[in-house]
Amino acid sequence: MYSPVATRYDSPDFYRRCGRSGVKLPLISLGLWHNFGAKDSSENARAIACRAFDLGITHFDLANNYGPPDGSAEETFGKILREDLGRWRDEMIVTTKAGYYMWPGPYGEWGSRKNLLASLDQSLKRMGLPYVDIFYHHRPDPDTPLEETMGALAHAVCVGKALYVGLSNYQPAETARAAKILRELGTPCLIHQPRYSMMDRWVEPQLLATLESEGIGCIVFSPLAKGVLTDRYFKGIPADSRAGHDPRFLRPSDITDAVLTKTKKLNDLAQSRGQTLAQMSLAWVLRHKAVTSALIGASRVSQVDDCVGATRNLNFAGEELARIEKILAD
Numbered sequence: 001m002y003s004p005v006a007t008r009y010d011s012p013d014f015y016r017r018c019g020r021s022g023v024k025l026p027l028i029s030l031g032l033w034h035n036f037g038a039k040d041s042s043e044n045a046r047a048i049a050c051r052a053f054d055l056g057i058t059h060f061d062l063a064n065n066y067g068p069p070d071g072s073a074e075e076t077f078g079k080i081l082r083e084d085l086g087r088w089r090d091e092m093i094v095t096t097k098a099g100y101y102m103w104p105g106p107y108g109e110w111g112s113r114k115n116l117l118a119s120l121d122q123s124l125k126r127m128g129l130p131y132v133d134i135f136y137h138h139r140p141d142p143d144t145p146l147e148e149t150m151g152a153l154a155h156a157v158c159v160g161k162a163l164y165v166g167l168s169n170y171q172p173a174e175t176a177r178a179a180k181i182l183r184e185l186g187t188p189c190l191i192h193q194p195r196y197s198m199m200d201r202w203v204e205p206q207l208l209a210t211l212e213s214e215g216i217g218c219i220v221f222s223p224l225a226k227g228v229l230t231d232r233y234f235k236g237i238p239a240d241s242r243a244g245h246d247p248r249f250l251r252p253s254d255i256t257d258a259v260l261t262k263t264k265k266l267n268d269l270a271q272s273r274g275q276t277l278a279q280m281s282l283a284w285v286l287r288h289k290a291v292t293s294a295l296i297g298a299s300r301v302s303q304v305d306d307c308v309g310a311t312r313n314l315n316f317a318g319e320e321l322a323r324i325e326k327i328l329a330d
């Protein structure tokens with residue numbers, strides 16, 4: 001039977017306050033988008049989640065549609081909670097999201113109150129939980145009034161099915177509008193979840209500034225660009241890699257020579273810092289004080305170990321940052 005290691009909270013600097021809230025999140029959080037579906041090894045999934053918890057990763061990020069099939073990552077995580085981690089539920093931040101396609105008909109996606117609250121009930125059932133810590137709207141809905149969507153998030157908190165609410169993939173102006181509505185409803189927005197990595201910097205000009213001024217935390221997803229910002233593809237496309245076996249969101253054709261030229265140069269720089277490329281990529285997103293946590297995925301336990309090792313060196317010399325800029329611009 002699993003029993004967590006006693007040293008898991010020995011590094012207080014591993015936690016950052018989430019915006020202007022009372023909650024701290026680990027610098028590295030674990031997402032269950034990939035490798036926790038019905039066809040993945042449940043023993044590997046369990047090992048990854050337990051190792052993460054042993055390393056002080058208190059935050060596990062899910063969504064209704066993670067799998068495949070949709071919902072199966074929540075089922076896998078529910079099993080891990082039942083059999084292993086559930087006894088430490090109060091030490092964990094568990095999240096889920098609604099907004100992407102989940103079931104047929106007009107209520108199975110986007111941002112209606114009907115979709116969000118039905119989806120949350122389904123997620124809780126799959127995980128066997130009475131509440132999640134954070135319930136997110138997964139993507140903005142251009143057709144539903146923001147007041148309705150935010151009202152549904154706030155309602156989930158009022159009825160005790162979520163402790164906090166979050167937004168994902170919202171642009172800066174709609175984030176500020178949503179935050180205002182949520183404040184007026186008495187349920188401040190805890191956190192925003194955007195994509196951010198050296199390969200995708202859309203948050204930099206405005207979103208991070210908006211989040212800081214609104215007092216909203218920020219957890220960035222795909223900080224390793226789905227594995228591209230690691231040494232995973234340096235010797236071709238391994239059959240067990242994401243691009244090699246699940247090309248839904250990362251195709252072999254995305255791993256171009258131009259991409260590899262950049263990532264190999266970045267790897268040289270990482271090595272000169274005593275880090276792996278994955279570690280330097282995580283340190284790079286965490287250099288912003290507005291970024292609360294880097295939300296990684298992992299296909300094996302050793303990747304979680306490697307990623308957490310990033311926190312041993314989060315500092316960059318100005319010259320190193322300039323070299324990164326040059327490599328990315330070339």
Ligand SMILES: NC(=O)c1ccc[n+]([C@@H]2O[C@H](COP(=O)([O-])OP(=O)(O)OC[C@H]3O[C@@H](n4cnc5c(N)ncnc54)[C@H](OP(=O)(O)O)[C@@H]3O)[C@@H](O)[C@H]2O)c1
Nearest residue numbers: 031032033221222224225226227230241242296297299306
């Ligand atoms: N809100 C949203 O719309 C949204 C969208 C996407 C994701 N997310 C969240 O963000 C989480 C992370 O997304 P992601 O999986 O794309 O993140 P990522 O960390 O950029 O990529 C994870 C992949 O990188 C590889 N990897 C990880 N650590 C490594 C290491 N140390 N060395 C070598 N390779 C390593 C593994 O690839 P291999 O599998 O090839 O080994 C792993 O599956 C998701 O699980 C989900 O919770 C949210």
